[in-house]
Amino acid sequence: MLISQTAEYALRAIVSLAERHGQSVVTQDLARRTRIPAGYLSKILQTLRRAGLVHSQRGLRGGFVLQRAPDKISVLEVIDAIEPIRRMTRCPLDLPEHASGLCPLHRRLDEAIGQVRNTFASFSIADLLDESRRGVSRGLCDTVAAPAR
Amino acid sequence: MLISQTAEYALRAIVSLAERHGQSVVTQDLARRTRIPAGYLSKILQTLRRAGLVHSQRGLRGGFVLQRAPDKISVLEVIDAIEPIRRMTRCPLDLPEHASGLCPLHRRLDEAIGQVRNTFASFSIADLLDESRRGVSRGLCDTVAAPAR
DNA sequence: AGACAATCGGACATGATCATGATATTTTCT
DNA sequence: AGAAAATATCATGATCATGTCCGATTGTCT
Numbered sequence: 222m223l224i225s226q227t228a229e230y231a232l233r234a235i236v237s238l239a240e241r242h243g244q245s246v247v248t249q250d251l252a253r254r255t256r257i258p259a260g261y262l263s264k265i266l267q268t269l270r271r272a273g274l275v276h277s278q279r280g281l282r283g284g285f286v287l288q289r290a291p292d293k294i295s296v297l298e299v300i301d302a303i304e305p306i307r308r309m310t311r312c313p314l315d316l317p318e319h320a321s322g323l324c325p326l327h328r329r330l331d332e333a334i335g336q337v338r339n340t341f342a343s344f345s346i347a348d349l350l351d352e353s354r355r356g357v358s359r360g361l362c363d364t365v366a367a368p369a370r
Numbered sequence: 371m372l373i374s375q376t377a378e379y380a381l382r383a384i385v386s387l388a389e390r391h392g393q394s395v396v397t398q399d400l401a402r403r404t405r406i407p408a409g410y411l412s413k414i415l416q417t418l419r420r421a422g423l424v425h426s427q428r429g430l431r432g433g434f435v436l437q438r439a440p441d442k443i444s445v446l447e448v449i450d451a452i453e454p455i456r457r458m459t460r461c462p463l464d465l466p467e468h469a470s471g472l473c474p475l476h477r478r479l480d481e482a483i484g485q486v487r488n489t490f491a492s493f494s495i496a497d498l499l500d501e502s503r504r505g506v507s508r509g510l511c512d513t514v515a516a517p518a519r
Numbered sequence: 520a521g522a523c524a525a526t527c528g529g530a531c532a533t534g535a536t537c538a539t540g541a542t543a544t545t546t547t548c549t
Numbered sequence: 550a551g552a553a554a555a556t557a558t559c560a561t562g563a564t565c566a567t568g569t570c571c572g573a574t575t576g577t578c579t
Contacts, residue, residue: 223372223455223483226566229462236475247526256463260568267528279527280575296478306372313378314405325498326385329445333489334372340482349474375538396554409540416556429547432554 223337228303230257231265235299238275239291239346245284265303272302292347300341308334372486377452379406380414384448387424388440388495394433414452421451441496449490457483 222229233255238246248266252259266285269275274294275285287294300306309331312323323331371378382404387395397415401408415434418424423443424434436443449455458480461472472480 223479223486229479230566232475232479233463249526258567261566263527264529264567270527277527278575279525279573281523281525282576283526283574285527314382326381329493329498330372330378330381333486336489337372337482337486340485344478349478379538398554407539410538412555413539419555426555427547428545428553428555430553431548432546434555 224300224306225304227265228300230255230262231269231299231303232296233257234262234265235269235274235287235294235346236349238285238287239294239350242287242291245278245282245286247284251285269299269302272298274299274302290347291350292345294346295342296344296346296349297338297341299346306334306338308338373449373455374453376414377449379404379411380418380448380452381445382406383411383414384418384423384436384443384495385498387434387436388443388499391436391440394427394431394435396433400434418448418451421447423448423451439496440499441494443495444491445493445495445498446487446490448495455483455487457487 224232234251234257237251237255248263249259251257251266252262255262257265266275266277270277270285274288276288277283277285309323309327312327373381383400383406386400386404397412398408400406400415401411404411406414415424415426419426419434423437425437426432426434458472458476461476471477
């Protein structure tokens, strides 16, 4: 599916946080809106925190907030925080002969990787939200799903 | 890594078969040249056979051959035979409200998927070989690795 | 200040899928 | 018949997606 389930979850979570940027959002609430299993989402949020994308606050009135404004976070950053889409620096069949340069096959694959990296780097979380404000649909599939509690 | 290990193996195998198109190549030989664990390669070849990309022949003088000419097989076909990169037809958070149309996030992801599908569909196995004949490097990283046996 | 409750943060456990190995079984050429 | 192959089956360790628990913080209320 191009990106892993986990990376897709991470994007959902970040988008949902961006929709309420500034407010502190609790894991349970996020889980409900994004339809991500709460226990798993918790782990994903930890990863995003370590990557410096979100800030967490414990205790009462705690929760998560984005570290940066939605227009300062690219989709690529979120994906890379979870499962880096690495470029191919060297050929998987590592033969001594070609330490320089990849073979045609892997050169093509690397180009494709570079292409999707560029695509994902080219738009931000905010881009995913702006559209929503222009009518049609909300950031996360019109997900309003049972207001918190 | 964009495509799975298995899909990458499948590409290596197909490229290696293409390099000797017409000849019947044995699994062990393929495994040596492509550096793919023989037991696993065997399973991949089964999948490729069921997908109609290669033809197999049992018994003495048996082995595998491409079903079609290298220029008639796209990289995408090989990948799809192993692990289909599906378009997103519907939003993963399947809420009734939006049976039509994806939300911005998933629309973008779907576009990215479409993009890589197009990229991979746009060139053939032969394209990976032609370059090799023009000097520089061979189809599979100059892999000549210990001639059969 | 102290108790309490809401939250995150980590540790451990599990089923599924992936990548792989080992082995037996069938087919087919010579 | 015998050997060389593919094909099929079973087993394993690693990683992924997930669940469960408990411990560590921290705001709020007496």
